[in-house]
Amino acid sequence: MSLKEKVPTSTDFFRVREKLCECLVLAEGYFKREFVFPDFNFKQRGRSAGTAYLQKNEIRLNYYMYQQNPEEFINEVIPHELAHLLAYTLYGSSIRPHGKEWQSVMFFVLGCTPSRTHNFETPTPKKTFQYACACQTHLLTIRRHNKIVKGVTYVCKQCQEPLKPLVKQGK
Numbered sequence: 136m137s138l139k140e141k142v143p144t145s146t147d148f149f150r151v152r153e154k155l156c157e158c159l160v161l162a163e164g165y166f167k168r169e170f171v172f173p174d175f176n177f178k179q180r181g182r183s184a185g186t187a188y189l190q191k192n193e194i195r196l197n198y199y200m201y202q203q204n205p206e207e208f209i210n211e212v213i214p215h216e217l218a219h220l221l222a223y224t225l226y227g228s229s230i231r232p233h234g235k236e237w238q239s240v241m242f243f244v245l246g247c248t249p250s251r252t253h254n255f256e257t258p259t260p261k262k263t264f265q266y267a268c269a270c271q272t273h274l275l276t277i278r279r280h281n282k283i284v285k286g287v288t289y290v291c292k293q294c295q296e297p298l299k300p301l302v303k304q305g306k
Contacts, residue, residue, distance in 0.1 A: 143177045143198050150205065151175055151196065154213040158245055162221055165244045173220055177201070184212045184253045187219035189228070194220070200255035211253065214245045265301035270294040272301060 155173065163169055177198040179186055185196045194216040201208045218240040219232065226236045233251050241249040264280040266273045268291035275298070279289060289298045 143201075147177070147198075147201065147205070150209055151213060154209045155194075155217060158214050158217050161246070162217075162240070162244050166225070170221065170224060173217065180258075182257045184208065184255055185216040187216040187223075189220065189223040192220060197255075199258050200253070203255050208255070211247070211250075214241065214247045215250070218245060218247075218249075266298040267301045268294050268296040268298055270296070273298055 152175075155175065159170055159172065171192055173187075173192045173194050175194040175196060177196050179195040179197040180199075181197075183197060184200045185194060187194050194213075196208075196212065196216075200212075218237050221240050221244070222230060222237040225240075230236045233249070238249040241247045260274075260276045262277050263274040264277070266275050266283075266289075270291060270293055273291070275283070275289070283289065283298070283300075290296060291298065
């Protein structure tokens, strides 16, 4: 996929702000209280479409994924991340990230289907490392490779065997 633009435009920020306002109006009407409008930016990278930073009341969005289908992104990711902030504000830090409180905010308050995953294409890692288990070969990112070098063990989800470097790799 070729990226349309390298940086978000003022229109992109406006569209996100508009959706956040729409969702907050629903939440404030439902709970009969006001919520603090969250900060948001397009600083999210990697495989996550977005991340809610609960204590900061901040949402980080992945611009690479936003560009693939802005309408779908806004209608799925914005409510998803805002629901995390709302659930945290309402129920505290002891709730599970995608637990019943978050699910109820998504469904009953924001009118969205609670889903943990997205269907956006993820960026291809710049550098990968080959590892193997008993049943297959795995391509790991530099982040996971470096963790293995530092002593972390990853296991295959299918055969439960530890991943080993396929070829000797220098750091």
